[in-house]
Amino acid sequence: xxxERLPWETLSGPVYHASETRKSPKKxxxxxxxxxxxALLLGGVSSGYYLVSLFGALYVLTLLTVxxxxxxxxxxxxxxxxxxxxxxxxxxxxxxxxxxxxxxGDPEKVALHFNxxxxxxxxxxxxxxxxxxxxxxxxxxxxxxxxDADERQLAAFRRKKW
Numbered sequence: 001x002x003x004e005r006l007p008w009e010t011l012s013g014p015v016y017h018a019s020e021t022r023k024s025p026k027k028x029x030x031x032x033x034x035x036x037x038x039a040l041l042l043g044g045v046s047s048g049y050y051l052v053s054l055f056g057a058l059y060v061l062t063l064l065t066v067x068x069x070x071x072x073x074x075x076x077x078x079x080x081x082x083x084x085x086x087x088x089x090x091x092x093x094x095x096x097x098x099x100x101x102x103x104x105g106d107p108e109k110v111a112l113h114f115n116x117x118x119x120x121x122x123x124x125x126x127x128x129x130x131x132x133x134x135x136x137x138x139x140x141x142x143x144x145x146x147x148d149a150d151e152r153q154l155a156a157f158r159r160k161k162w
Contacts, residue, residue, distance in 0.1 A: 006068065006079055007088055013073040016133050018112075018123035020069070033063050069123055071133050073140065076114050076121070091116045093140040100149045101130060113149075 008015055037059040044053030066081040076091040095116050102111040102122075110130040114121045125133060137146040 007090075008070055008072050008074075008077055011072055011074070014132065014136070016071040016125060016129045016136075018069040018071065018125050019109075020067070020122075021124065030063070033059070037063065069121075071125075071136065073136070075140075076116075076123075078121075091121075093137065093144065096137070096141065096144060098144060099134060099137045099146040101134060101147065102149050 037056045040056030040059060041053050042056075044050055044056060061082055061084065064083050068079045068081075070077050074090060075093045075096060078089040078091075080087040080089075091114065097115040097117075098113075099115075100113040102113060104111060108126060109124045110127055111122050111124050112130055112133060114123065134146045137144055
Protein backbone atom coordinates (compact mmCIF):
# COMPACT_ATOMS: atom_id res chain seq x y z
CA UNK A 1 0.00 0.00 0.00
CA UNK A 2 1.38 3.39 -0.98
CA UNK A 3 1.58 5.57 2.08
CA GLU A 4 0.44 9.15 1.73
CA ARG A 5 2.19 12.07 3.35
CA LEU A 6 0.43 12.85 6.58
CA PRO A 7 -1.01 16.39 6.75
CA TRP A 8 0.76 17.22 10.03
CA GLU A 9 4.27 16.16 8.95
CA THR A 10 5.21 19.73 8.03
CA LEU A 11 4.10 21.25 11.36
CA SER A 12 6.81 22.42 13.71
CA GLY A 13 4.73 22.16 16.90
CA PRO A 14 4.02 19.11 19.04
CA VAL A 15 2.04 16.16 17.67
CA TYR A 16 0.27 13.91 20.19
CA HIS A 17 -0.71 10.51 18.81
CA ALA A 18 -3.91 8.88 20.05
CA SER A 19 -5.45 5.45 19.83
CA GLU A 20 -9.11 4.50 19.58
CA THR A 21 -8.86 1.79 22.23
CA ARG A 22 -6.89 1.19 25.37
CA LYS A 23 -5.51 -2.10 24.08
CA SER A 24 -4.82 -3.27 20.56
CA PRO A 25 -7.21 -5.94 19.23
CA LYS A 26 -6.24 -9.56 19.73
CA LYS A 27 -4.92 -11.57 16.80
CA UNK A 28 -7.92 -13.88 16.72
CA UNK A 29 -10.27 -10.91 16.23
CA UNK A 30 -8.35 -9.75 13.17
CA UNK A 31 -8.09 -13.32 11.83
CA UNK A 32 -11.81 -13.81 12.42
CA UNK A 33 -12.53 -10.69 10.38
CA UNK A 34 -10.52 -12.03 7.46
CA UNK A 35 -12.24 -15.43 7.69
CA UNK A 36 -15.67 -13.75 7.75
CA UNK A 37 -14.87 -11.53 4.77
CA UNK A 38 -13.60 -14.49 2.70
CA ALA A 39 -16.70 -16.48 3.68
CA LEU A 40 -18.93 -13.59 2.56
CA LEU A 41 -17.08 -13.26 -0.74
CA LEU A 42 -17.17 -16.98 -1.52
CA GLY A 43 -20.71 -17.45 -0.22
CA GLY A 44 -22.03 -14.60 -2.34
CA VAL A 45 -20.38 -15.88 -5.51
CA SER A 46 -21.33 -19.52 -5.00
CA SER A 47 -24.94 -18.87 -4.01
CA GLY A 48 -25.67 -16.26 -6.64
CA TYR A 49 -26.47 -13.56 -4.07
CA TYR A 50 -23.85 -11.11 -5.28
CA LEU A 51 -24.88 -8.47 -2.77
CA VAL A 52 -23.32 -10.65 -0.07
CA SER A 53 -20.04 -10.54 -2.03
CA LEU A 54 -20.25 -6.76 -2.06
CA PHE A 55 -20.47 -6.76 1.73
CA GLY A 56 -17.45 -9.07 1.84
CA ALA A 57 -15.47 -6.69 -0.39
CA LEU A 58 -16.43 -3.71 1.77
CA TYR A 59 -15.36 -5.61 4.86
CA VAL A 60 -11.98 -6.34 3.23
CA LEU A 61 -11.54 -2.61 2.55
CA THR A 62 -12.41 -1.91 6.18
CA LEU A 63 -9.79 -4.39 7.36
CA LEU A 64 -7.17 -2.69 5.17
CA THR A 65 -8.01 0.84 6.36
CA VAL A 66 -5.43 2.58 8.53
CA UNK A 67 -6.79 5.34 10.77
CA UNK A 68 -4.43 7.82 12.41
CA UNK A 69 -5.62 10.32 15.03
CA UNK A 70 -3.41 13.10 16.38
CA UNK A 71 -3.79 16.37 18.26
CA UNK A 72 -1.76 19.29 16.95
CA UNK A 73 -1.71 23.08 17.18
CA UNK A 74 -4.51 23.11 14.58
CA UNK A 75 -6.82 20.78 16.53
CA UNK A 76 -7.87 17.14 16.31
CA UNK A 77 -6.73 15.65 12.99
CA UNK A 78 -7.95 12.29 11.68
CA UNK A 79 -6.49 10.69 8.54
CA UNK A 80 -7.92 7.55 6.95
CA UNK A 81 -5.76 5.61 4.45
CA UNK A 82 -7.65 3.04 2.38
CA UNK A 83 -6.60 1.11 -0.70
CA UNK A 84 -8.88 3.12 -2.97
CA UNK A 85 -8.90 6.57 -1.38
CA UNK A 86 -7.84 8.72 1.57
CA UNK A 87 -9.86 10.99 3.81
CA UNK A 88 -8.73 13.81 6.10
CA UNK A 89 -10.86 15.33 8.83
CA UNK A 90 -9.84 18.34 10.95
CA UNK A 91 -11.64 19.50 14.07
CA UNK A 92 -10.15 22.94 14.72
CA UNK A 93 -9.88 24.27 18.26
CA UNK A 94 -12.55 26.86 17.45
CA UNK A 95 -15.03 24.08 16.52
CA UNK A 96 -14.34 21.90 19.57
CA UNK A 97 -16.76 22.62 22.43
CA UNK A 98 -15.07 20.71 25.24
CA UNK A 99 -12.34 18.22 26.07
CA UNK A 100 -13.17 15.96 29.02
CA UNK A 101 -10.63 13.65 30.67
CA UNK A 102 -11.97 10.32 31.88
CA UNK A 103 -9.62 8.36 34.09
CA UNK A 104 -10.61 4.69 34.11
CA GLY A 105 -7.81 3.60 36.42
CA ASP A 106 -5.51 2.35 33.67
CA PRO A 107 -1.88 2.93 34.73
CA GLU A 108 -0.80 4.03 31.24
CA LYS A 109 -3.75 5.44 29.29
CA VAL A 110 -6.37 8.14 29.87
CA ALA A 111 -9.47 8.75 27.75
CA LEU A 112 -10.15 12.23 26.37
CA HIS A 113 -13.59 13.02 24.94
CA PHE A 114 -13.61 15.70 22.21
CA ASN A 115 -16.90 17.39 21.29
CA UNK A 116 -17.70 19.07 17.97
CA UNK A 117 -21.34 20.06 17.59
CA UNK A 118 -23.34 16.90 18.20
CA UNK A 119 -20.36 14.55 17.69
CA UNK A 120 -18.13 13.20 20.44
CA UNK A 121 -14.94 11.26 19.81
CA UNK A 122 -13.20 9.29 22.55
CA UNK A 123 -9.45 8.84 22.17
CA UNK A 124 -6.86 7.34 24.48
CA UNK A 125 -3.57 9.07 25.27
CA UNK A 126 -0.67 8.36 27.60
CA UNK A 127 -0.98 10.28 30.86
CA UNK A 128 1.71 12.90 30.04
CA UNK A 129 0.28 13.42 26.55
CA UNK A 130 -3.24 13.86 27.97
CA UNK A 131 -1.99 16.61 30.30
CA UNK A 132 -0.22 18.30 27.40
CA UNK A 133 -3.35 18.06 25.21
CA UNK A 134 -5.52 19.67 27.91
CA UNK A 135 -2.97 22.48 28.32
CA UNK A 136 -2.81 22.95 24.54
CA UNK A 137 -6.62 23.04 24.31
CA UNK A 138 -6.90 25.74 26.98
CA UNK A 139 -4.15 27.79 25.35
CA UNK A 140 -5.52 27.55 21.78
CA UNK A 141 -9.15 28.31 22.71
CA UNK A 142 -9.70 30.00 26.08
CA UNK A 143 -13.51 29.63 25.70
CA UNK A 144 -13.16 25.84 25.42
CA UNK A 145 -13.95 23.83 28.56
CA UNK A 146 -11.12 21.37 29.23
CA UNK A 147 -10.78 19.35 32.40
CA ASP A 148 -11.73 16.29 34.40
CA ALA A 149 -15.18 14.77 34.33
CA ASP A 150 -16.96 14.84 37.65
CA GLU A 151 -18.67 11.75 39.04
CA ARG A 152 -22.07 12.55 37.49
CA GLN A 153 -20.52 12.92 34.04
CA LEU A 154 -18.54 9.69 34.48
CA ALA A 155 -21.73 7.86 35.48
CA ALA A 156 -23.46 9.16 32.35
CA PHE A 157 -20.53 8.09 30.15
CA ARG A 158 -20.57 4.60 31.67
CA ARG A 159 -24.35 4.24 31.20
CA LYS A 160 -24.22 5.35 27.59
CA LYS A 161 -23.42 2.58 25.12
CA TRP A 162 -20.83 3.95 22.71
